[in-house]
Amino acid sequence: MKKLDQKVAIVTGAAQGIGLAIAEELALAGAHVAIFDLKLESAQSAAAEITKLGVTSRGYAVDVSNSKAVDAAFAQVVSDFGHLDILINNAGISMVGPHIKDLTNEVWDLSLGVMQSGVFYCMRAATKYLLPQRSGSVVTISSIRGFSSNPGRVAYCATKAAVIMMTEVAAAEWAPYGVRANAIAPGVQRTPMWDVDAASGVVNEERVLKATPAGRLGDPKEVGKLAVFLCSADAEFINGDCITIDGGLTKVPIDGIVTRPE
Numbered sequence: 001m002k003k004l005d006q007k008v009a010i011v012t013g014a015a016q017g018i019g020l021a022i023a024e025e026l027a028l029a030g031a032h033v034a035i036f037d038l039k040l041e042s043a044q045s046a047a048a049e050i051t052k053l054g055v056t057s058r059g060y061a062v063d064v065s066n067s068k069a070v071d072a073a074f075a076q077v078v079s080d081f082g083h084l085d086i087l088i089n090n091a092g093i094s095m096v097g098p099h100i101k102d103l104t105n106e107v108w109d110l111s112l113g114v115m116q117s118g119v120f121y122c123m124r125a126a127t128k129y130l131l132p133q134r135s136g137s138v139v140t141i142s143s144i145r146g147f148s149s150n151p152g153r154v155a156y157c158a159t160k161a162a163v164i165m166m167t168e169v170a171a172a173e174w175a176p177y178g179v180r181a182n183a184i185a186p187g188v189q190r191t192p193m194w195d196v197d198a199a200s201g202v203v204n205e206e207r208v209l210k211a212t213p214a215g216r217l218g219d220p221k222e223v224g225k226l227a228v229f230l231c232s233a234d235a236e237f238i239n240g241d242c243i244t245i246d247g248g249l250t251k252v253p254i255d256g257i258v259t260r261p262e
């Protein structure tokens with residue numbers, strides 16, 4: 001039997017990037033997957049790819065920053081799939097740019113709406129189904145920016161730190177019901193989000209590669225495999241934690257540059 005055989009998972013922001021890779025890995029582990037993303041067409045086309053892996057998958061147009069839309073979408077998934085076992089809070093926006101002195105309310109509110117309130121709305125919606133059935137697992141995609149600062153990204157960093165603590169609170173509240181909550185803090189991953197930022201020059205890939213002991217960017221599949229592990233029975237005793245997956249980027253010496261052998 002596969003690790004997540006017949007489990008039903010919701011992955012937010014799963015039309016591309018890390019979310020899509022997580023959806024693929026969940027499907028390879030036997031889970032049926034509901035894909036949430038902003039546009040129905042992209043969510044459905046991702047779901048069509050996932051279906052080829054031999055599980056059921058459906059796409060839903062859901063803006064996670066809209067609590068009513070989130071509640072309705074969770075109810076629809078449970079009606080379509082019969083139950084819910086796994087929630088992966090992945091939807092995110094990058095918004096690298098102005099320092100605090102110039103940051104607009106719009107960027108602040110949008111960032112918190114998607115990556116903090118959105119996580120809260122999805123966590124709350126999931127409890128309605130997971131707590132009564134006395135089982136389930138929620139994994140939230142934070143970032144190394146939740147504990148390692150990034151000038152020009154105060155709103156992003158604030159949300160990524162917040163969801164680490166929200167995960168701890170959720171774990172403490174849900175453990176008596178047999179429901180676990182964990183977070184993943186990826187370092188720099190090769191995804192459309194990174195590629196857009198690298199192309200516009202707001203991030204410097206060469207510097208990141210020099211500073212990363214592993215000497216490469218992360219592959220979103222690696223985050224997917226970690227999410228599968230955290231949702232599986234193998235991780236039954238891991239609760240309320242945030243696991244970093246960054247090739248050692250946040251563990252380098254203070255000058256930030258790794259000395260490599262000839």
Ligand SMILES: NC(=O)c1ccc[n+]([C@@H]2O[C@H](COP(=O)([O-])OP(=O)(O)OC[C@H]3O[C@@H](n4cnc5c(N)ncnc54)[C@H](O)[C@@H]3O)[C@@H](O)[C@H]2O)c1
Binds near residue numbers: 090
């Ligand atoms: N790429 C990286 O290096 C990296 C590193 C650490 C953490 N992360 C986090 O991983 C997650 C995924 O990042 P990615 O690089 O795959 O990004 P991406 O931009 O490639 O994909 C993000 C997806 O989320 C969707 N989305 C955005 N707002 C949404 C909303 N309101 N409701 C529903 N869906 C929404 C987008 O449409 C898109 O499909 C994000 O939370 C991001 O902060 C990424």
